Amino acid sequence: SQQGEEDPQALSIQEGENATMNCSYKTSINNLQWYRQNSGRGLVHLILIRSNEREKHSGRLRVTLDTSKKSSSLLITASRAADTASYFCATMIWDKIIFGKGTRLHILP
Amino acid sequence: NAGVTQTPKFRVLKTGQSMTLLCAQDMNHEYMYWYRQDPGMGLRLIHYSVGEGTTAKGEVPDGYNVSRLKKQNFLLGLESAAPSQTSVYFCATKDVTGTTHEQYFGPGTRLTVT
Numbered sequence: 001s002q003q004g005e006e007d008p009q010a011l012s013i014q015e016g017e018n019a020t021m022n023c024s025y026k027t028s029i030n031n032l033q034w035y036r037q038n039s040g041r042g043l044v045h046l047i048l049i050r051s052n053e054r055e056k057h058s059g060r061l062r063v064t065l066d067t068s069k070k071s072s073s074l075l076i077t078a079s080r081a082a083d084t085a086s087y088f089c090a091t092m093i094w095d096k097i098i099f100g101k102g103t104r105l106h107i108l109p
Numbered sequence: 110n111a112g113v114t115q116t117p118k119f120r121v122l123k124t125g126q127s128m129t130l131l132c133a134q135d136m137n138h139e140y141m142y143w144y145r146q147d148p149g150m151g152l153r154l155i156h157y158s159v160g161e162g163t164t165a166k167g168e169v170p171d172g173y174n175v176s177r178l179k180k181q182n183f184l185l186g187l188e189s190a191a192p193s194q195t196s197v198y199f200c201a202t203k204d205v206t207g208t209t210h211e212q213y214f215g216p217g218t219r220l221t222v223t
Contacts (some may be wrong), residue, residue, distance in 0.1 A: 042214030
């Protein structure tokens with residue numbers, strides 16, 4: 001089974017609302033990253049949080065990491081139509097980077 | 110700079126045929142990765158390389174082989190294609206000299222095995 005599991009699998013919210021996605025993983029990690037994928041395209045890196053960090057911000061993105069619970073969350077504030085995409089967490093274990101199954105986010109106008 | 114490119118973009122194979130997917134990068138990155146993406150499964154790591162002449166197995170290596178003869182190229186081979194290998198294949202690179210650990214992805218190759 002895969003290292004990372006995102007929750008929920010799909011999320012629909014109104015434009016302007018906040019979107020929260022969660023990721024749980026199984027083994028100890030060096031860091032955790034979040035990526036976005038627009039339909040049919042390659043993935044784009046959003047943000048990285050190291051195993052010794054608890055929270056990180058980048059623009060409208062806020063990421064938290066709880067290594068004791070082996071979980072992370074991605075918050076997108078003031079959502080926009082352009083945020084419609086799939087979001088994946090990726091855990092780095094030495095040289096490997098393992099992805100979860102993703103959350104499909106749909107922003108409603 | 111082209112970044113990460115993948116050849117071909119689309120391919121249809123018959124069961125038992127062989128083919129090679131090419132990933133090329135002009136960013137001088139040491140690490141390269143091959144993933145496959147199936148509906149509802151996210152990306153699964155097939156093989157990866159930490160430098161020229163090295164390869165290592167990922168989560169789902171069976172049925173695939175790889176080679177990294179040159180730093181800028183990472184080849185993924187299917188010796189005898191099976192319908193279960195129908196998928197979208199993504200290549201990614203990573204720079205080990207920086208601190209971001211960010212992966213850069215190619216546009217993908219859509220492979221159908223009939």
